[in-house]
Amino acid sequence: MALPSPTPITLFGATTPSGQALIELAGGRQLVVAGRRPPLPPAGGGDPPPFLPCDLEQASGGGAAPKGLLVSFAPIWSFAPWLARFASSDPAGFHALHGVIACSSSSVITKRFAANGFDRDLVQRLRQAEDLLTQTCAAHARTLRILAPTLIYGQAGPLGDRNLSKLRQLLRRLPLMPLPGQGGLRQPIHCRQLAAVALHLADRLPQAGFDPSQPVHLPLGGDDTLAYATMLRRLQDATEPGDAARRCGLLALPPRLFQTLASPLLLLSPKTFEALLRMSADLAGFTPVHRILGGGPEPFPVLPLAR
Ligand SMILES: NC(=O)c1ccc[n+]([C@@H]2O[C@H](COP(=O)([O-])OP(=O)(O)OC[C@H]3O[C@@H](n4cnc5c(N)ncnc54)[C@H](OP(=O)(O)O)[C@@H]3O)[C@@H](O)[C@H]2O)c1
Numbered sequence: 683m684a685l686p687s688p689t690p691i692t693l694f695g696a697t698t699p700s701g702q703a704l705i706e707l708a709g710g711r712q713l714v715v716a717g718r719r720p721p722l723p724p725a726g727g728g729d730p731p732p733f734l735p736c737d738l739e740q741a742s743g744g745g746a747a748p749k750g751l752l753v754s755f756a757p758i759w760s761f762a763p764w765l766a767r768f769a770s771s772d773p774a775g776f777h778a779l780h781g782v783i784a785c786s787s788s789s790v791i792t793k794r795f796a797a798n799g800f801d802r803d804l805v806q807r808l809r810q811a812e813d814l815l816t817q818t819c820a821a822h823a824r825t826l827r828i829l830a831p832t833l834i835y836g837q838a839g840p841l842g843d844r845n846l847s848k849l850r851q852l853l854r855r856l857p858l859m860p861l862p863g864q865g866g867l868r869q870p871i872h873c874r875q876l877a878a879v880a881l882h883l884a885d886r887l888p889q890a891g892f893d894p895s896q897p898v899h900l901p902l903g904g905d906d907t908l909a910y911a912t913m914l915r916r917l918q919d920a921t922e923p924g925d926a927a928r929r930c931g932l933l934a935l936p937p938r939l940f941q942t943l944a945s946p947l948l949l950l951s952p953k954t955f956e957a958l959l960r961m962s963a964d965l966a967g968f969t970p971v972h973r974i975l976g977g978g979p980e981p982f983p984v985l986p987l988a989r
Contacts, residue, residue, distance in 0.1 A: 689780045689888045690714065692734070692748040695755030696721040699988075700785070703838035703877035704753065705731060711881070716748055717756070725839040738764040747772070751780040751888060753880050758786045758828075762811035766818045773822070780888040781825035783880050786812055788832035788901055792965045798952040816898055823892045827883050829876065831902045832968055835988065836872040842988025846870065850917055850987070853927035860933045862940035862958075865910025867966040869903030872984035875971040876902065882975055903968035905979030910961055913982065920983050937962055 690712035695701045697719050705713065706724045708731070715721040716736040723730045734748065738760040748768075754761045761784055769776040790808040793801040812828055819826035835846035853859060879902060890896075908916070911932055921927045935943070940958075947955040972979045 690750030691753055691884055692716050692750055693753050698755045699836060699838045699841045699843055699873035700876045701755045702841045703874040704880060707877055707881055722839055747775055751884050752782045754784040758784055758811040759807045762814040766814055769818050769822060776822055779824055782819055783827045783883055784815055786828050786830045788830045788968060790830060798956050800953045825887050825892045826898050828899050829902055831871050831876050832965060833868060833870040834873055834876060835870050837986040837988045838873050847988035850927050853930040856930050858931045858933045860935050861911050862937040862962045863934050865961045867907050867964040868910055868913050869907045869966040869968055870982060871902060871904040879971055879974050901968040903970055904982055905970045905972045906982035907966045916982055920987060
């Protein structure tokens, strides 16, 4: 097992569940948070890490001079241009960095052939940002890993996800939830697992150094691959006894009937219609976290769930 890296880490996107989870897992590592808002204190008590004010949308980055290894859970389309500007305005400062670990999204793969403009635009923004990051780091021989996680869920300190928690709220409100059969496959990843992967890489990358033959892009998922309906059932089972989410019935409709019933949405909101169509698609097959972290697989759901 590698010891925590003595390399200082500068964390962007600290005010996300994954960022907060990283702060809580950081242990004795040297950590500085860069962002627009200061970090929250770790849930278990103690002081929050030092704060470096930095707006990624500002030309100068708001005067921040990041050091060590950069880890980002901020939107990659803001982080990548900011890093390129930092590299050209302060090449010596950039060259002193130990590497970069940036979060993108598996949407760059799963929404590649989307029919609606919103998702196509998202894929283009992700891809352009990934390309820019790759070029910037390769031009200065800095090690880069791009994490492309699917469906991040869970709670870290006071911060919770906004996808599975929304599904759970829907389960609380509806007496019946129609589904296209059992639905497609999902591989949700807990924010703590994503943070653990970032720290695992942070402990090893600086020693490994820049190696252009290593794959930069790492599609990531949780350890369990399960049908949409099973994911919902497990979410229900993980709620407190008496929680209204437990009472919602899951109604498996023939997929064609489900899609016919959803079809009016095609006129009102093509994006929502395509999201419903995607319920039947298999969005899985990504590297499971336990393969990176070692140890046994963790079944879904990993706790805590978003409240
Ligand atoms: N949610 C998902 O299911 C999912 C799935 C796949 C990949 N991802 C990726 O995972 C990461 C975390 O996702 P998320 O949905 O929790 O968060 P998000 O909404 O994508 O990002 C919010 C974070 O980025 C920071 N940020 C945004 N603009 C900034 C700016 N101009 N300057 C400095 N910091 C800025 C915010 O900091 P402040 O507002 O505090 O300044 C906040 O910490 C992202 O990279 C996202 O693309 C998410």
